[in-house]
Amino acid sequence: MTVETTSTLELSPSKLGEKLSAMRLCPPQAQQAMQLSLSRFGQLTPVQAYRMSNSVEVFDGLKRLRAARELSWPLLRVEVHELDSTGAKVRMLCSNASAPLAELEEAWLVRSLYREDRLNQPQIAMLLSRHKSWVCRRLALAEGLSDERTASVRLGLVSVRSAVELGRLPRGNQDAVTREVTGRGLTTRQTALLVQRLLGAAPEQWPELIEQQCKPPPPAAKSSASRRTPTEQLVADAWAMKRLSARLHARLLERSLSSLGEAAGAVVYRELVELRSTLSALSTTLDTCLNIQGEADAA
Numbered sequence: 001m002t003v004e005t006t007s008t009l010e011l012s013p014s015k016l017g018e019k020l021s022a023m024r025l026c027p028p029q030a031q032q033a034m035q036l037s038l039s040r041f042g043q044l045t046p047v048q049a050y051r052m053s054n055s056v057e058v059f060d061g062l063k064r065l066r067a068a069r070e071l072s073w074p075l076l077r078v079e080v081h082e083l084d085s086t087g088a089k090v091r092m093l094c095s096n097a098s099a100p101l102a103e104l105e106e107a108w109l110v111r112s113l114y115r116e117d118r119l120n121q122p123q124i125a126m127l128l129s130r131h132k133s134w135v136c137r138r139l140a141l142a143e144g145l146s147d148e149r150t151a152s153v154r155l156g157l158v159s160v161r162s163a164v165e166l167g168r169l170p171r172g173n174q175d176a177v178t179r180e181v182t183g184r185g186l187t188t189r190q191t192a193l194l195v196q197r198l199l200g201a202a203p204e205q206w207p208e209l210i211e212q213q214c215k216p217p218p219p220a221a222k223s224s225a226s227r228r229t230p231t232e233q234l235v236a237d238a239w240a241m242k243r244l245s246a247r248l249h250a251r252l253l254e255r256s257l258s259s260l261g262e263a264a265g266a267v268v269y270r271e272l273v274e275l276r277s278t279l280s281a282l283s284t285t286l287d288t289c290l291n292i293q294g295e296a297d298a299a
Contacts, residue, residue: 005081005082006079006080006081006082007079007080008046008077008078008079008080009077009078009080010075010076010077010078011056011075011076011078012074012075012076013065013068013069013073013075013076014069015055015056016047016049016055016056016057016058016065016076016078017052017055017056017057017058018057018058018062018065018066019057020057020058020059020062020088020089020092021058021062022108022112023089023092023105023108023109023112024062024101024105025102025104025105025153025154025160026062026063026066027156028156030063031063031066031067034063034064034066034067035066035067035070035071037067038064038067038068038071038073039071043064043068043076043077045061045064046061046077046078046079047060047061047064047065047076047077047078047079048060048061048078048079048081048091048095049061049078049079049080049081050080050081050082050083050084050085050087050088050091051080051081051082051083052085056078056080057088058078059088059089059091059092059095060091060092060095060096064076085116085117086113086117086119086127089109089112089113089117090127090128092109093106093109093128102160103138103141103160103164104141104142104145104153104160104163104164106138107138107139107141107142107145108142109138110124110128110135110138110139110142111138111139111142111143113127114139121135121136121139141164141167144167144171144174145163145167145174146171146174146175146178147263148174148175148178148263148266148267149163149166149167149174149175149178150263151261151263151264151266151267152178152182152267154264155260155264155267155268157182157267157271158178158181158182159188161188161191161192162181162186162188162191162192165188165191165192165195166178166181166191166195168195168199169195169198169199173198173203173206177194177195177198177206177210180210181194186213190213193213194209194210194213197209197213198210257269
């Protein structure tokens with residue numbers, strides 16, 4: 001790494017790169033909260049970046065950068081550090097000490113140092129002030145991730161902890177089990193239990209174990225006072241569908257599937273195809289119900 005010097009500049013968000021964003025997760029709700037904070041209070045702390053040959057790359061403050069772009073800010077305050085790529089990744093970990101990176105983010109960072117910066121595991125351990133076994137575990141986690149599972153985590157379809165649990169399975173089986181987990185909405189605890197059972201069973205027993213784990217629990221007994229009437233249920237479901245449909249419509253218009261990347265785009269495409277079939281069936285049912293109601297009103 002080079003000897004570090006720092007300069008504070010005001011730069012256009014469009015001129016700042018985010019090559020290191022591949023090592024970070026950015027949940028939509030966290031991004032929305034940051035955008036709201038910037039619009040209300042302005043920029044309280046500068047974005048941290050380093051110089052490359054033809055660009056200035058951000059290593060801390062990616063949510064602020066994206067929020068500034070959404071708000072069409074002309075300038076953003078940036079602290080530019082004279083670091084190389086390796087030093088920037090080390091600083092990324094150190095800059096988030098108060099709010100540590102997720103285990104998966106640490107794994108991606110270690111893999112980047114190992115694959116892109118060509119450092120060996122003892123060197124990475126020394127740079128990050130971690131034990132060699134910690135580096136080995138993080139590298140194994142990142143290397144064991146399938147592309148589809150990585151895309152599912154980035155899209156928020158699978159939680160970080162669930163992804164770590166699924167990483168214990170053989171790589172060739174991860175995607176199929178991940179589709180079951182996301183399709184059936186298993187919690188992190190249910191996913192961990194399922195993985196534990198699968199690892200202790202023969203492969204031919206896996207479909208039965210998955211089906212057992214994914215059975216919905218019996219409905220909890222509710223008092224008659226808190227139970228919704230059929231009218232209330234229909235109104236609540238219709239309201240929720242309208243709200244979610246408007247949000248999904250806006251997101252689809254905001255960007256194309258190809259902009260998400262090949263793996264993430266494939267996951268979203270599959271989910272949207274299934275959604276279209278569901279909505280088509282719902283539309284037919286709605287037409288039937290509304291036509292019957294219209295005839296009844298006319299009579």
